[in-house]
Amino acid sequence: MAYLLNDLDHACHLLRQGALVAVPTETVYGLAGDANNPEAVRRIFALKGRPAEHPLIVHLASTEVAHRWARHWPEEAERLAQAFWPGPMTLILPKAEHVLDVVTGGQDTVGLRVPAHPLLRELLERCQRALAAPSANRFGRVSPTTAAHVLAEFAAEDLAVLDGGSCPVGVESTIIDLSTTRPRILRPGRIRAVEIERVLGRSLSEERADAPRVAGALASHYAPERPCWVLDRQELLARIEAAHAQRRSVGLIHVDPELNGMPGIAATCPIPFQQPEVWEERLYASLRELDHPGIDLILIEAPPRLPGWEAVQDRLQRATAATRGDWP
Numbered sequence: 001m002a003y004l005l006n007d008l009d010h011a012c013h014l015l016r017q018g019a020l021v022a023v024p025t026e027t028v029y030g031l032a033g034d035a036n037n038p039e040a041v042r043r044i045f046a047l048k049g050r051p052a053e054h055p056l057i058v059h060l061a062s063t064e065v066a067h068r069w070a071r072h073w074p075e076e077a078e079r080l081a082q083a084f085w086p087g088p089m090t091l092i093l094p095k096a097e098h099v100l101d102v103v104t105g106g107q108d109t110v111g112l113r114v115p116a117h118p119l120l121r122e123l124l125e126r127c128q129r130a131l132a133a134p135s136a137n138r139f140g141r142v143s144p145t146t147a148a149h150v151l152a153e154f155a156a157e158d159l160a161v162l163d164g165g166s167c168p169v170g171v172e173s174t175i176i177d178l179s180t181t182r183p184r185i186l187r188p189g190r191i192r193a194v195e196i197e198r199v200l201g202r203s204l205s206e207e208r209a210d211a212p213r214v215a216g217a218l219a220s221h222y223a224p225e226r227p228c229w230v231l232d233r234q235e236l237l238a239r240i241e242a243a244h245a246q247r248r249s250v251g252l253i254h255v256d257p258e259l260n261g262m263p264g265i266a267a268t269c270p271i272p273f274q275q276p277e278v279w280e281e282r283l284y285a286s287l288r289e290l291d292h293p294g295i296d297l298i299l300i301e302a303p304p305r306l307p308g309w310e311a312v313q314d315r316l317q318r319a320t321a322a323t324r325g326d327w328p
């Protein structure tokens with residue numbers, strides 16, 4: 001049985017023994033194990049059901065510690081670290097010699113992040129271990145943003161879950177690849193491209209990431225089990241009516257309060273403000289809340305396609321990518 005844990009010393013003890021602990025981060029919960037212990041890292045892959053070639057992010061207590069995990073530390077890494085760590089940013093750098101192949105999926109680069117969540121920072125300092133941690137969900141599912149989500153995800157497993165409340169950012173870290181000549185974003189997140197470009201003093205490469213390197217780049221990642229559509233207002237209204245006529249129950253994620261009372265809607269997750277940060281914070285929790293047997297399909301009122309909304313648009317695209325074909 002997965003269980004809640006509030007004792008940091010016990011969490012340290014488990015990690016030092018090579019056991020896994022689910023930990024809160026400011027982005028999403030992570031499934032953490034000692035990054036220097038190959039058995040622990042293998043356990044992460046097994047528990048998640050994740051293919052071995054998908055690398056893990058290493059979480060560290062400070063930028064100084066992060067230096068030791070990269071083969072060299074470019075000036076641009078230092079500038080980004082000073083601007084955004086501790087925080088929701090992962091840097092991809094050529095790996096140091098000692099970094100285990102199981103962590104990097106055999107690649108020559110490693111993903112590094114100094115997280116901001118106070119409980120995890122305290123754990124990293126007390127434990128004196130680097131923690132490899134993917135998001136604490138089964139491979140391909142929606143990332144967890146509360147301890148309860150993690151318990152539900154791994155209910156039958158013997159897994160300790162450190163409860164740090166709900167994750168304030170709500171989507172995974174921005175991943176910046178610094179291993180090639182021109183930096184590029186592999187996964188959009190709370191730290192935006194414009195902010196990164198401002199710090200770097202040059203523009204990022206637009207080149208797209210190749211799918212196998214980034215698990216999150218698979219089309220149907222982060223998907224709920226129910227079919228899921230993102231629709232502009234007019235189409236949304238038509239689809240809600242159609243669903244009602246077909247006696248299909250709709251779970252709705254929306255901003256417009258007027259949509260609330262429409263017949264056929266079985267459950268709603270209102271987003272209180274039309275702001276990307278608010279969408280980011282609520283999106284995964286909303287998808288999880290609506291992904292239950294009383295709901296036949298999930299409809300989402302399309303948020304703006306504007307600068308600053310990249311992370312929301314990216315996760316929505318992935319959440320809906322598994323919904324193939326037309327309206328049933």
Ligand code: TXA
Binds near residue numbers: 113213217
């Ligand atoms: O916010 C986050 O980043 C969360 C929290 C727990 O820190 N972690 C997270 O981990 O989202 P995960 O494993 O679900 O996603 C990590 C992504 C994957 O898409 C992986 O392929 C990519 O980072 N990644 C890790 N190391 C990499 C590397 N060396 N090169 C390219 N991509 C890498």
Ligand code: MG
Binds near residue numbers: 134135143216
């Ligand atoms: Mg993930």
